[in-house]
Every structure is written in structure tokens, then in C-alpha cells.
Amino acid sequence: MDEDEFDALYNASYRRLCAQLYAMIGDFDEAAECVQEAFARAWAHRRKMSSVDYPEAWVRTTAYRLAVGRWRRKKYAGRAADRAVGARTEMPAVDESHVALVAALRQLPEAQRQAIVLHHIADLPVHQVAAEVGAPTGTIKARLARGRAALAELLAEDNPGAVWKEA
Template identity: 55%
Template structure:
């Protein structure tokens, strides 16, 4: 891959991937950091990095794993130090609905949240979600069904006065 091809790929996909990782992590700065690190890793292997074989999926998977690894290290470090994690103040999203969806997603188990974001926000098929997460197709379908139900309940609890169906994930 030429540097120009990589630059075009980066320019075309960085914002989209950062938005997707924000939905997974709930932290805009963390999302930017892990996506940037994933691109650095892709650049390091640019000679073998193939733009024809789902490069965004590779970046997204790498960034998701980096975020999970960072979270685990932070949790372990805080447990060892005996301190409590103080959460960063939330970054104001563009709309109240966006904030509600991200907050509701954060309440879901990671497997359900990941399946929902990859399927609905990244427009991946069930089979692609299965391949990216290493889960079986039936497990992904189950996570999607349970995740949708849990997300609907979370959103209803957060804003019971809204008409049902107005908020879309």
C-alpha cells in the first residue's frame, strides 16, 4: 500500500471509526486515542495491510481490543493501589438523544453493546459481526435480540415521556 492510499483510507474512515468506538467506550478522548493507535499499527504493517480485505474492520477490532486492554489495566492498577476510579466528565454530544443512547449502551453487557454497535452503527451483517468478535452467528443473533430489548428498556427508563419508536439506534 502506498502512503497516498493509506492517507486516503485514514481520511475517509477516521471520523466514522472514532464515532463507533465512542459508542463502545462512552469516552470521546479514549475513542480517538485507540483509533489513532490502531492506525499507527496498520501503518507499521502497511506493506501487508490490504485495503481490499475489510481494513476498517481490522482498525475497529484493533481499537476495540486496545480500549478493552486499557480498561483492564486501569482497573487492575486501581485495585492494586486501592483507589477508586474517578470517571472523566462526559463530553457534550451533539444532541440529548445521542447522549441518552450512549449512556444506555454503557449499561449493557459488553457483548451485547459490541454486537449492537457493530451491527446497527457500523452496518455489519450478523455474519460479519460474528467474524469480527469471534462469536458464532447464533450467539450474535441472541446478543442482538437481548441487547435490543435491554437498550429499549434503558431508553424507556431514561425518558418515559417520549413516544415509543421516536428514538432510533
């Protein structure tokens, strides 16, 4: 992948990837940092990127894995600090400025949230979601169905008078 192709990939997908990762993890600054780091890694491996079928998917997967790794390190660091101090730190509540959808997405199990975001927000077909996640297509379909049902319940709880229509 040459510099012009890389620039085209970055310009075409950076904002979209930030939005998708934000929907998955619920923290825009963290999402943007992970996407930037993923692009830095893609640049470092740009010779290999020429043979990748879906470079944007590679960057998205890398960014997501970076976000999960950061979350795990923070979680572990918090536990170590709690043991050192002898107190349990409370996790902050979901910020009220988050949109209802992101707040509801954060309540889903990780596998369902990832499938929902990749299929409905990233607009990837089910077979590509399955390839990115490394799960069978049937499993992704089940995660999507369960995730949509859970989202409908969560969103209905937040807005009990609303009538939800299927698209």
C-alpha cells in the same frame, strides 16, 4: 498497501471509527487515542494490510482491543493503589453530558454493546459482525435481540412518556 491507499483508508474511516469506538467505550478522547494507535499499527504493518479483506475492520478491531487493554490496566492500577492506601476508590458516575444512547449502551453487557454498535452504528451486516467478534451468526443475532430489548427498557426508564417506534 501504498501510502495513497492508506491515506484514503484513514480519510474515509477515521471519524467513523472514532464515533463507533466512542459508542462502545463512552469516552471520546480515549476512543480517538485508540483509533490513532490502531492506525499507527496499521501503518507499521501496511505490507500485510494489502492482503486484509476489510482494512477498516482490522483497524476497528485493533482499536477496540487497545481500549479494552487500557481499561484493564487502569482497573488493575486502581486496585493496586487501593490496596496500597487501604481505601476503595469510587468510580465516577456517567457524565450527564453523554447522550442517552451512549449512557444506555454503557449499561449493556460488553458482548451485547459490541454487537449493537457494530451492527447498528457501524452498519455492518450480521455475518461481518460475527467474523469480527469471532462468534457464530446465531449468537450475534441473539446478542442483538437481547441488546435491543435492554436498550428499549433503559431508554424508556430515562424518558417514561416517550413512545418508541420500530424503524
